[in-house]
Amino acid sequence: MTQQRSPTRYPTGGDYVDALQAPGLAFTDPQLRAGTVKTDALGMPEPVSGNFASVFHVYGTTGEQWAIKCFVRPDADRHHRYDAIATALQALHHPALVDFDYQADGIMVAGVRYPLLKMRWVQAQGLMPWLETHISHPERLLTVAEQFADVVATLEKAGIAHGDLQHGNLLITDQDELKLIDYDGMYVPEIAELPPNEKGLVNYQHPRRGDSDYGPGLDRFSAWVIYTSLVALAARPDLWRRLRATDDDTKLLFASDDYLDPAASGAFQTLRSAGPPHLAALADQLATFTRLTPSQIPALETMPAGTVSMPAPRAASATETPDWLADHLPKTPPVSPAAPAETPASASVHSFVGRHLAVARLAAAGLLLGVAGGIAAGVGVAALAAMPVFAWILTALTAMVAIAGSYLTHPLVAARRKARDAYIAAQQELAAAKAQAQAVRGTRAQLESATTAQQQALRGQRDAAIRQRDTAIAHAQQVLQQSLHSIAQRRSDWSNTPQAREQKRLAEIAAEYVQRALSNAVIAKNPPRGIEAKIAGALADQGFRTAADFVDYRTVSGHGRYDKTFIKRSRTDYGTYVENVGEKRAKALLQWRQNIISRAESQAPKTLTPQQRHEVTVQVQQIQAALNAEENAAKQQARTAVEQARAAEGAAQVAMDAQEKQLEAEAQDKRANLDRRIVGADAAVTAARRNAGDMSDALAPLTRVSAGTYLLAIVGVTSP
Template identity: 35%
Template structure:
């Protein structure tokens, strides 16, 4: 497998600017002599897609048209892919294809100059035609044309399947209908051919035509199957009922009859029920088939096979007249079971019944008793009339118990019962209407309930997300507060350490200045000695003075000196004036020491910061994990929502399938009601036929049979 290095590609605008000069930008000789189609602004006209722009060009000498695809995004193994696709398509004999659907193309590396770099292009034959949806806009009312196109689409898919090819993006825009109403298949970027087995897919196709279960890893012969069924079903439905196009297709809609939302949520769709409940059973069954396929992985999907199930046509007026006596096909299974044994389905007449055969002992005894009773009656025996009556009753009973007589009565009785059931068409029609209305109401309730349940799931999911976000914000706010508090404590610790270190430096500086060497007004050797006796020898030994009010009632005051330890001492001879002089001396020294102390950070700053670093890392780790935890919780909530939605969809699918089966039964009943006059005529004809042959089991024929044996 060839792997190409990813590179940056120009934008559609870059290509548009370059193609203003084809003779300069193209390396291919034929393209250098071609001109692009222009817009009203005299710019090359571009048809932009997901990762490429297509420019129509016309050769100036021959008038031949081309479509030039310029890539705006790097495609892995691009050249190897196009080479494999080109070789496969070129090897397909035109005679083996149902129609000329393939478009010739040529991959040209480094064929167009944009700026200072060259890039690959795809040179394609120009396909003449209109898109499938545009063609349906114009021709949907022509059932014969649409049906013919449906078959041609099916044949195109069979061509692809037969050669192990999958297009990858089957949709209305990539299917052109030519003037001869054959199809052309465009855009081979995501195509699979056998030589690309093992490559990864490059796209997932148009969202309105793909299975909800299609993933990025789906790249093989089966990736077209859902799209093929979807398009075929839509075409077939329009061919049967053209009004569906006007009813379900929106003008300029990027789909045929069903879109992405319909495929993902058929139970909440407004379009799916129209197809599932259609009066034509083929439309119902195709829609149900698509709905079921939407829940299956692509690898499990069957290839397109027109008429995949036994299709029962929608109820129509009966075509067989009662007078012909022909039995409709729908009546051959269980409608006239008993009569069928004695009526020819082709002629509608009874076979000639077989007369009595094989005399029983009871037949002979009954007849003997009757003959004896009559003979006795000839001699005018008093009880003879009674004996004759009893003997006659015995003969009558014997005839009634004959198999031939019982079969005749049973046949006539069954026909009478069936006639009564068929004759009550008004009651059957009312019952059918009631059942249909009840099913419609049930389906409406189910649809409404499904929508309500789906809305509840969405609301619950939204509430979960809101709760997750609220917990995330609360937790983040708390951690941010803790981190700010930690930073505040760190700043305070650094500031305290700095103040402590500055204080120690100043204290050491003050300790250098002794009172003995100082010149302080009013303080001589005697007071210096007195101060020393109280522990005050340097400027570092005290911090201030305190003037104490008198406790004796006089106006005089006392002055205390505050030592560095914080203790206050009274020094004899030091009053308020001398105390202030002493403090002024110290403050001057302190001011000069502070001016010389220029450190801005404590020596132990790193150690202090390290003590807080572990706590900060822990808090920051918790802060970072908030988004991860919230994302995990959101993913779990999404998984729960999707699981519940799948469960709802499966329940809805089962209910919809049951409703389809009921509607099929309703259609069968409706057909019976419509054909009731014909069936009634056939039953009446059979009853008349049975009665015409009643003589073969009559009493007279029985008496003759018992007497002579035939």
């Protein structure tokens, strides 16, 4: 019979590990009872533990596999919640949904039944690693996006919301089939009265999501975020690197900060300028949703056919940067401006030729004329006084504007401006490349520091395992010594001379003889003096029939009235009051009892019979044999404890050997990756430095292009 589970205490992950060593006894489900639980290197059931549950991988006998979630915390609403979710999902039969079975008494731990979740194990990749591998296959991304939109629409049509749509709950099979998992936070109509038990991953949730939004439209914002990201990546795979930090596993393209201020968000700005019009439309739409309340957001709608574009194929270039290096190059494309068409690279910086210089010279003539005319008009020269002064000034100003315009639009000036911009961009690119190289080296140093810390922690665990072994051995030896000391004392007690053993046995026989005499002395048949039949009857009514039924009496003063006498069954007994038995009769009873004892002691045997002596010898032998057996058992128990302590320490060392090996292997992989990244970052720095040098060389001949040299060119003079 199983016990009633505690309302407050649930098993720990370790308790479930112990129970699942015998799945045939632990599980209620016939498929699980016949299954095999995945084990670790020590042969123990291997859990994946979280804050609320431990998950185990169970293999069925006919190829099925299940994920079994065992809860480590109580929840008063759990049965109602999961039963409603399971019923709702079973009615949908959607290919993206996995089997979900809540069993209220699914597993027994220490004789008590607890609930579990049985889910079909999905052989698939998480969306994030799948995208890492398939980012260059836009048609496959769009297939996944369509499947995602379909399952979201199916859920909403049924009045259901997942509650935590994010990349970690989306799996992709080898056939590019989408699977939606983790239904713990689902909303279904049957549990509308319950509070939500999930908040969802923040990078996928509306910034204003609250508990009151727990309803069928709960997934809408998350669905738009995921769909927009997948469509954008299909059109522009480079966004995968541009909008995500290295090893960022918390988002696809958008983070929670992007939703707070879409106008200042780099992610939204990048999508708007990415090229395809449908990306800008999706970005604008998602930005609009951030300003609405969650309940105002419309259901997800897929882009119309023909509006979703994919990147056009291109031929590979012989100088194309490798993928592993491109990930770590600056995101700003290099600027390589060409010289203006009307200014050949070999031209002198002072060759201000062409229509611009002609216009400037005409304007200069007009300027001189305007100045001269203004001065003449001002001093009253009759020939020039026909035009007022302000007209001559206006003429001069117009000429100045024409000269400035011809200068600013001159090809050499434009070339200098472009060269300067290119040089600044190249310097920024170089600074970014240096920062990236420094960051990668910093990551490499952090790896070594973290690896050293983990190795030190493992050494600490090894030392702790040895100390635990030594403590257990010392405790076992201490217990053994205490047991041996106790056994030695008892053996000494039974190792006295045979005469002493016989005297002790003779004393026991005499005591038994006296006790029989007391039991045979019936008060009513041989009453003491002063004990009439009526008094004997009253004593018998209280259980005092023979001399063996009492040992003493006591008298309690009545404080002026009369004394009461109590007959005591033992030395520590309070006593029993018997009517009309006063102190005098009690003394008579006690004297009568003492006479019986004296007579019995004088009549008791004074020597042992041969048979009794033999019995004493056999008893001593039996006691000695029992003590020997107890000593052997204590020694065996100590040996077992020592062996177990050493075995536990050995198993711990083996496990830590495996951890250390895995740690070193992972560190080696990371070192190799970081070393490649360092090489790539250094190559990027070299390339950026070369580009900056080229831009500097391109700018150098143009540095003397200025307004002064232009004015000199206007008047036909060149500086050396």
